[in-house]
Amino acid sequence: MKASPFQYHRPQTREELGALLTRLDNAKILAGGQSLMPMMNLRVIAPDHLIDINRIPELAGIRETAAGIEIGAMTRQTDVLSSETVRSRLPLLARALEHVGHIQTRARGTIGGSCCHLDPSAEQPAVSAAFDAEFIVSGPNGRHVIPASAWFEGLLQSALGEQEYLEALRFKPWANGHGYGFAEYARRHGDFAVAGGIALLEGDRDGRITRAALLSFGVESSPRRLTEAEGALLGQHVDNLDIEPVIEAARSLEAMEDAHVTAGYRRHLAGVLIGRALKEACATLERQS
Amino acid sequence: MTERSVSFTLNGEQREAKVDPRTHLGDFLRHSLGLTGTHLGCEHGVCGACTVIVDGAPVRSCLMLAVQIEGSVVETVEGLGNPDSLSTLQQAFVTNHGLQCGFCTPGMLMTLEAYLRSTPMPTERDVRIAISGNICRCTGYEGIVQAALDVAATRADRT
Numbered sequence A: 001m002k003a004s005p006f007q008y009h010r011p012q013t014r015e016e017l018g019a020l021l022t023r024l025d026n027a028k029i030l031a032g033g034q035s036l037m038p039m040m041n042l043r044v045i046a047p048d049h050l051i052d053i054n055r056i057p058e059l060a061g062i063r064e065t066a067a068g069i070e071i072g073a074m075t076r077q078t079d080v081l082s083s084e085t086v087r088s089r090l091p092l093l094a095r096a097l098e099h100v101g102h103i104q105t106r107a108r109g110t111i112g113g114s115c116c117h118l119d120p121s122a123e124q125p126a127v128s129a130a131f132d133a134e135f136i137v138s139g140p141n142g143r144h145v146i147p148a149s150a151w152f153e154g155l156l157q158s159a160l161g162e163q164e165y166l167e168a169l170r171f172k173p174w175a176n177g178h179g180y181g182f183a184e185y186a187r188r189h190g191d192f193a194v195a196g197g198i199a200l201l202e203g204d205r206d207g208r209i210t211r212a213a214l215l216s217f218g219v220e221s222s223p224r225r226l227t228e229a230e231g232a233l234l235g236q237h238v239d240n241l242d243i244e245p246v247i248e249a250a251r252s253l254e255a256m257e258d259a260h261v262t263a264g265y266r267r268h269l270a271g272v273l274i275g276r277a278l279k280e281a282c283a284t285l286e287r288q289s
Numbered sequence B: 001m002t003e004r005s006v007s008f009t010l011n012g013e014q015r016e017a018k019v020d021p022r023t024h025l026g027d028f029l030r031h032s033l034g035l036t037g038t039h040l041g042c043e044h045g046v047c048g049a050c051t052v053i054v055d056g057a058p059v060r061s062c063l064m065l066a067v068q069i070e071g072s073v074v075e076t077v078e079g080l081g082n083p084d085s086l087s088t089l090q091q092a093f094v095t096n097h098g099l100q101c102g103f104c105t106p107g108m109l110m111t112l113e114a115y116l117r118s119t120p121m122p123t124e125r126d127v128r129i130a131i132s133g134n135i136c137r138c139t140g141y142e143g144i145v146q147a148a149l150d151v152a153a154t155r156a157d158r159t
Helices: A012-024 A036-041 A076-084 A084-090 A091-097 A111-117 A123-130 A228-232 A244-252 A263-284 B023-030 B088-095 B105-118 B124-130 B142-156
Strands: A007-008 A025-028 A049-052 A062-065 A068-072 A134-139 A140-145 A151-156 A166-169 A179-183 A195-204 A208-218 B002-010 B013-019 B053-054 B057-060 B074-077
Touching: A012 A049, A012 A134, A012 A166, A025 A036, A036 A076, A049 A208, A062 A084, A068 A084, A076 A084, A076 A091, A076 A111, A076 A123, A084 A091, A091 A179, A091 A195, A091 B002, A111 B142, A123 A195, A123 A208, A166 A195, A179 B057, A195 A263, A208 A228, A208 A244, A228 A244, A228 B057, A228 B074, A244 A263, B023 B053, B074 B088, B088 B142, B105 B124, B105 B142, B124 B142
Parallel strands: A007 A049, A025 A049, B002 B074
Antiparallel strands: A062 A068, A068 A166, A134 A140, A134 A166, A179 A195, A195 A208, B002 B013, B053 B057, B053 B074
């Protein structure tokens, strides 16, 4: 079983990459290949040109800037997971990455690849949406930033243009000591989740919630923020949260159905998992004294 | 399609070869180089049988193109030991009945070889998570996990 024939290109610089994308038709970018290669081996897709970006060093790496933490699109999942910056400033991302594939796939797979492929059950796009991350994109018209709210266009469909490539993701960390929670259900550790939930919380010194992000993933075709439920948490005390409306919000989503899982079961899981994520976020929220 | 030449280190030996860009690393090792120790199961990244070590990291050789190993250091099960002189990990698999049909074994060995280099003192749970991307349909994993723990314990005694 192998991919259909294609022309292989290996640019060494971003300029070469940009030129190739402008010139070539039916081209695909090969990052870590952990989703693209199976699709090519199974001949779900057959690009005429494969542009391998593994040898462009500027596309990988994690740096803190005034605008936030920028993670290069080609940064391998294993490097994001072991990054001290990520573990201390974006603990939710590290927590989620433990559920992304296995050591063999994290050694190759990249955060940018996952966020361009956009499997509805993928953890990294879900975390990006919870953080309102910014997607830094380059193309024929230069560089521009796409907010997470505009990045997800649908099932496996991002806002990236055909001649564009994702350069990096930018995360704005939440306050030190913020609460974070992550829960998913998968049939085998590391498999794509059937469904999952994410919660981020900030509180004041009395323990009242001042900021919240709640998200369900693997339920609809894209990760879904539960904005109304987020608003309802504000002002509540962390020790006495009314979790039921949050669970109900996740349970009311339009869930997908497939050969393995009914929509009803997915909705049930969405409720259970957002509840667990929120409880974990309450437990990890540090009290400021 | 145009063949490309690749030069790389394989089990300590410098090699050069010509490859069709669409050939994945697993097929290249087996068909072009005759190294049939690497097994191909699902060829879409689920079973882990084809795991080899590239530049120190365990990777699925069915999800990497042979043309991508240019300049890299590749290790396969043939580099671990041989029938007359098994590696410590291979011997631990034998001792603990960590294999039956042997199909998943090369992938299990290469995954654990890479893992134990970076995590010399794993817990049982760590080992189970480390091999969660490798499917074995014979052993129930108990012998494999025990083999890895034995190797870790032996190495800990020595240091």
